[in-house]
Amino acid sequence: MENNNIRLWTPVLIGIAMAAGVFFGRQMAVPAGSGAGLEYGYENSNYQKMQDIIEIIDNYYVDSVNRDELFEQTIEDMLHKLDPHSNYISAKDLQLANEQIQGEFSGIGVRFFILRDTVCVTNVIKGSPSEQAGLKAGDKIVKVDGKTVAGVKISNDGIMSKLKGRTNTEVKVDILRNGKQLTKSIIRGAIPIYSVSAAYMIDPETGFIKIDQFSLTTEEEFRQASEKLMTKGMKRLVLDLRGNAGGVLQTATQIADEFLSNNKIIVSTKGQHSKERFYRATGKGNLENIKVAVLINENSASASEILAGALQDNDRATIVGRRSFGKGLVQEDMKLRDNSSLRLTIARYYTPTGRSIQKPYNGNIEDYYHDQIDRYDNGELYAPDTTKFVDSLKFVTPKGKVVYGGGGIMPDVFVAVDTVGNSWYLAQLRYTMSFQAFAFDFANGKYDQWKTPQEYARTFHISDALLNQFLKFSEKESGVKIDQTGLKTSKQWIKNILKAEIARQIWTEEGYFIVMNQIDKEVQTALKHF
Incomplete structure (x- = not known):
């Protein structure tokens, strides 16, 4: 994908202050010299009344709106009075939401981040239009269709809007490579949004698969990844759902089916x-004899909880980590006339033992999401x-x-932060x-230095000299002054993260996890509890 941005939208509730403003606005809606006020909606339905109120605010409110x-x-406020997950999605945001669900979009096929006000290509997707046009990791995009994008404080959204477009349309990019400026003509095409970000063997018998979200393509990605690991001798699997906020329910049931025997709920x-509808296993699963541990945390939600709950309730997996988010509601998208969408909760879901894992909701959306902070505060x-x-x-x-039940999936084996x-x-x-910026510069020209991320993880070490180089770089480029006390506390963590970020620059997410999982508490705990 070209860029991954995760946003948490928290709506602003309309309260007593707005109600008072509407009241006084209507009282003022009397033309000079008129003996009667303007009537808004008294003869019409409540639906018309909402439109009238918006019109009054637009015409008479003290500030522009x-x-x-x-x-x-x-609309969002009204929906959130029903439950925390019914939502309104504008036509503009719906396109992005659909791309995540469908698992693809039309673009050029690069991952990038903005460093020193320059668009830096960190990875070129295999088989993508960018690879066919000759773009490489380490390139810096300075112009798009003749317009300068370097040194003009362009945003991630701004560059994406220029690179994305209809399939089979052309976009020209000027890049800097080794001090030379080159022009590349790229024909946009379908770009996959991979939801299985890592799949590799931790040891000769144990595989690791990381699922970031559940889209329509996730089941096929997961099946291919698991089959590949089985050819390498996988008998045990660590399935990482940490931070996975969910997605398509059907995809979660398809993956659960891989582990469960015929007719299991x-x-x-x-x-x-x-x-009431029951989703059951078909008995066609390829992983029914594979031991499995599932990693979850406080940010694992929805479809992640369906999958974890199905394997836990059927005594099929050991759940490792911390209590999951607690979203036990099912939404369905209903398209509106202006191409926006109403994402409405239509059902509750229950795990095989009958648990509802939806956490309590008092009608206040801010309180609902503040629960995540409360878990830090109360020590959970x-x-x-x-x-x-x-x-x-x-x-x-x-x-x-x-x-x-009652608020998330409780792990079988708790692992503290x-x-x-x-x-x-x-x-x-x-x-x-700072880590990503330094790793980008360091990895440039070293993409062929190691044959595999495993070789890199085994043989490359962050020396004190390289660490000091990074710390000085961070002070100069990011303004983070060297803190000797903090360095003494975090020195090893800084080295580990820097090594992992360099691996991410060269081998994307899989490289990162191959390095970090060696010291990851949840992963290491899972390995001990098969």
């Missing part, structure tokens, strides 16, 4: 206007929250294992993207 944004925000759904990320383990939410699996080596200095280095 964007009536379209206000109207859409009002995967998940059930039911709503007021949606009949460092020890299991015993208040969640109550008898009324207790369920039992076929083999007698006790599991709990690893805080060893943390410091404010390390946080600053990560926040400013």
